Amino acid sequence: MPTITVNAEPRSFPDPLTVAELVRLLRKDPAKLAVEVNRDVVPRAEHAARHLRDGDAVEIVTLVGGGSGRGSGVRSQESGIRNQESETTKTEALSDPCLLTPDSCLKVGKFTFTSRLFTGTGKYASYDLMQKCMAASGCEVTTVAVRHERLFDKEGKSLLDFLDLKKLTILPNTAGCFSAEDAIRHARLARELLANLGNPGADWVKLECLGDKKTLLPDPIDTLRATEQLVKEGFQVLVYTSDDPILARRLKAAGAVSVMPAGSPIGSGQGIQNPTNIRIILEYLKDGDPDYPVIVDAGVGTASDVSLAMELGCDGVLLNTAIAGAQDPERMAWAMRYACAAGRLAYLAGRIPKKLYANASSPMDGMIA
Numbered sequence: 001m002p003t004i005t006v007n008a009e010p011r012s013f014p015d016p017l018t019v020a021e022l023v024r025l026l027r028k029d030p031a032k033l034a035v036e037v038n039r040d041v042v043p044r045a046e047h048a049a050r051h052l053r054d055g056d057a058v059e060i061v062t063l064v065g066g067g068s069g070r071g072s073g074v075r076s077q078e079s080g081i082r083n084q085e086s087e088t089t090k091t092e093a094l095s096d097p098c099l100l101t102p103d104s105c106l107k108v109g110k111f112t113f114t115s116r117l118f119t120g121t122g123k124y125a126s127y128d129l130m131q132k133c134m135a136a137s138g139c140e141v142t143t144v145a146v147r148h149e150r151l152f153d154k155e156g157k158s159l160l161d162f163l164d165l166k167k168l169t170i171l172p173n174t175a176g177c178f179s180a181e182d183a184i185r186h187a188r189l190a191r192e193l194l195a196n197l198g199n200p201g202a203d204w205v206k207l208e209c210l211g212d213k214k215t216l217l218p219d220p221i222d223t224l225r226a227t228e229q230l231v232k233e234g235f236q237v238l239v240y241t242s243d244d245p246i247l248a249r250r251l252k253a254a255g256a257v258s259v260m261p262a263g264s265p266i267g268s269g270q271g272i273q274n275p276t277n278i279r280i281i282l283e284y285l286k287d288g289d290p291d292y293p294v295i296v297d298a299g300v301g302t303a304s305d306v307s308l309a310m311e312l313g314c315d316g317v318l319l320n321t322a323i324a325g326a327q328d329p330e331r332m333a334w335a336m337r338y339a340c341a342a343g344r345l346a347y348l349a350g351r352i353p354k355k356l357y358a359n360a361s362s363p364m365d366g367m368i369a
Contacts, residue, residue: 002054013052020047022058032160034061034146034193039185041192061189063144063159063170065122065130106316108293109204109236109257111169113140116310117340118171118295120320124329127162133323134168136333143171143206143318146190160197170194170201171238174208178219180226183209187230204236204257206297206318216266220247224254231255240297243277249284252292259285260318263309264299267321271305272296275312282313303332303339310343311351 001012006022013022019042023030035042036059042050052058106113119139124130134142142163163170172190177183187205194202209226211219218241230237231254238258239251248259261281264270272278278296285292295316296309306317317340326332 002052002056004052004054005057007058007060017052018048019050019052019058022052023047023060026060028060031196032062032158032193034189034196035059036061036185036189041188043192044196059189061146061193063163063172063193064147065120065124065144065159106293107291108238108295111200111204111236113169115140115337115340116316116344117306117336118143118316118318119323119333120318121159121163122320123324127159129329130324131162133329133333136330136337137323138337140167141169141171143173143320145173145175146186146193165197165199168199170197170199171204171206172201173206173240174226176210177208178210178213180209180222180229183207183222183226184229184233187235188233191235203234204238205230206260207237207239207256209240217262218242220244223247224250227251227254227256238295243274243281245277245280245284248281252285258293258295258315260295260297262298263296263305266298268299269301269322269325270299271301272308272312273299275308278309278312278314286313303335306336306339307343307346310340311346313347316340 002015002017003010003012004017004022005011006026013025019035019037020030023033023035030044030047035044035047037050037052038057106116115138117137117139118141119134119137120143121130121134122145124133144159144163172187172194174183174186174190177186187207190205191202207223207226207230209219209223210216211222220242223239223241224247227237227239237256238260239256240260240262241247241251243261248261251259259281261278263272263278278294282294285294293315294313295318296314297318300306300309300317300319300322302322305322306319309317317336319336323329323333323336
């Protein structure tokens with residue numbers, strides 16, 4: 001019997017054996033998986049014809065919770081005061097005209113969205129809580145990571161059972177990758193997996209190519225290399241980067257459909273630490289291309305951080321930890337939703353200039369002597 005390594009574990013199987021038969025033996029749903037043999041993705045349509053041989057290395061992956069955050073960080077209990085809003089109140093908020101900005105559509109590559117808030121799926125105490133928070137946030141895009149076939153949580157529930165794949169566009173990310181090669185590999189697997197699920201997210205990827213485990217800052221050289229290669233392979237690349245305006249310009253030139261500068265380190269909750277550089281990035285990338293989407297990714301801690309990013313002129317915000325790690329995640333999801341809309345409206349309205357001295361609102365003429 002041939003020995004085949006499946007997700008880094010050597011196992012013996014009957015011979016002959018195809019990829020389709022292996023998936024059946026493991027009692028997995030091929031529609032919810034992507035399979036790689038010796039680092040080459042095997043499309044689902046080829047599973048039955050692809051024979052496995054002694055010494056082959058097989059990776060079987062699926063979607064797991066992921067976003068702008070480090071590690072799982074799952075809390076054991078849903079702490080904090082629960083949201084007491086009635087269903088009627090929530091329904092009214094969903095149709096609140098204040099949430100609908102005059103230019104409510106966000107365009108990223110070939111995609112168009114009403115919501116400018118992207119959320120992640122990681123760090124929640126439960127999938128049920130994640131689902132409630134996603135509904136409260138009003139997001140249309142959510143990020144996921146690609147990992148070994150870890151389809152179920154400790155309660156036997158699957159992440160895929162809690163994602164409405166008909167309403168949500170899934171944005172796969174390459175979280176945890178520390179080289180261009182690994183990031184490209186993860187992107188290819190994600191494309192196969194989402195194509196099997198029939199989700200339009202198969203056509204894009206959020207590229208993360210990290211350079212350091214402590215800071216989780218991006219490696220600029222490998223990030224650029226991975227962007228160039230993925231664009232050649234037809235991916236719509238949204239790329240996580242630092243607040244370096246020069247690198248941002250290079251990434252756009254390489255074909256990224258969106259550049260996503262960090263407000264501060266991933267999961268730090270420090271907010272927008274360098275608004276000056278964000279402004280320069282916006283100036284550079286929107287010069288002659290005013291609709292090019294710049295989306296702040298990482299570091300958001302609370303609603304005011306989201307509002308600030310939008311007031312600077314950013315086109316959207318991606319966050320995860322700020323909601324999942326809040327004392328009341330569902331209430332924070334609502335706060336982030338309103339903050340995103342408020343910040344966008346404020347940017348469109350145009351703030352008054354800052355002045356050193358006071359300027360009275362009431363007229364001085366006609367004062368009573």
